[in-house]
Amino acid sequence: MTTLGARLVHVAPGEVDLAFDARPDLLQQNGYLHAGVVAAVADSANGYAAFTLAPPGTDVLAVEFKINLLAPARAASFVARGRVLRAGRTLTVCRADVWGLDGPAEALVATMQSTILVRPLRA
Amino acid sequence: MTTLGARLVHVAPGEVDLAFDARPDLLQQNGYLHAGVVAAVADSANGYAAFTLAPPGTDVLAVEFKINLLAPARAASFVARGRVLRAGRTLTVCRADVWGLDGPAEALVATMQSTILVRPLRA
Amino acid sequence: MTTLGARLVHVAPGEVDLAFDARPDLLQQNGYLHAGVVAAVADSANGYAAFTLAPPGTDVLAVEFKINLLAPARAASFVARGRVLRAGRTLTVCRADVWGLDGPAEALVATMQSTILVRPLRA
């Protein structure tokens, strides 16, 4: 997340928002944010959201995710909002919506569903 | 792909392989390649594979993908093999397998299914 | 949907709810609703929701979906709520949440993301 310049802007039980800006090195040939960047930040928002509900002594690891890219990611800045849909002992399921921010307007640019493994920390 | 250091190592109709190396800035806290990096390269391999079969005057755009992260991505180098499963006039479906390379051994670390829109180039 | 006994209980632009009951022939060996049934109804709710926003003279066709099964589907009845996230000229993206209903309580049992093709009706 440091590489992508993402900032933690909201944390609550089962909820994490990550904000990040469009940077020249993160854009595709057409001037939009690369899908891989959108996916990486959404994946992190979901992982952190899952971690807020993970029992002490456990770690979280994404085992799969699916993302729909709904609209070109051409805003100046973005926020990925990760939310836990169900927290389990072994598996937690999260959804992240990624919004493009252009002044006061928000546009949904992507949505991700993630399955996250909760596992004991190794000694 | 330049940012990630990915290299085109195989191109044929409906087939593209991208090779890339583990680099310190692409690793997670545990020393494995970040899932976002794996996803970004697999997404690109699928997009390029779709493009090899796209009619002249068209462009391709991933509309969604799903990735299963099968094993920790801890090899020194990797190859993402994108293959077209079905090429259509409007939509092309691809699969990419990402392999970790450790000497002569290969281990499957991730597999992705992608839906790609084929659309006329804008003038 | 007739085979599964699903009933249209809500229709609005971009929104369709389908209700259905657990029936002995739809259950798995453990007494829960079969995942295939949950997926079939969620897929239909999303398809119908997409159709409410499709232009005249077009038809809709699901090209892919992904479903997370969040909890055992062991209620007496269920509702699948399909919602359009983005309606496009060629592709519409929907989400369906499937809730189990046990008296006044609702429990989220599954969530689906679907990509739906909007195409001209054949003459």
Place this chain on the structure above:
Amino acid sequence: MTTLGARLVHVAPGEVDLAFDARPDLLQQNGYLHAGVVAAVADSANGYAAFTLAPPGTDVLAVEFKINLLAPARAASFVARGRVLRAGRTLTVCRADVWGLDGPAEALVATMQSTILVRPLRA
């Protein structure tokens, strides 16, 4: 699977094939097999394939799957080939390809990626 008339036609470690026929009550308004039926059989093929590699005393349960519907399912009969991509202690990942059979010709109509939980049987 009984309801859908599916038959087990191949079983090996990590591999299960299920065959089934198009039946009038399984078709959509356009005469093709319903996506929900295709998904239900592919989900079962993957679940059974995972079970062939599950340790004694465990059961398997699909936690999510994603399916791409590649072509209209208009053959007279079909086979869903479920294969384990990775068998783990807690999670097994499978892929199923569904083929339409028209005489000697086979056409790929759908492909599914599934994540399957392996869990101890309850007493």
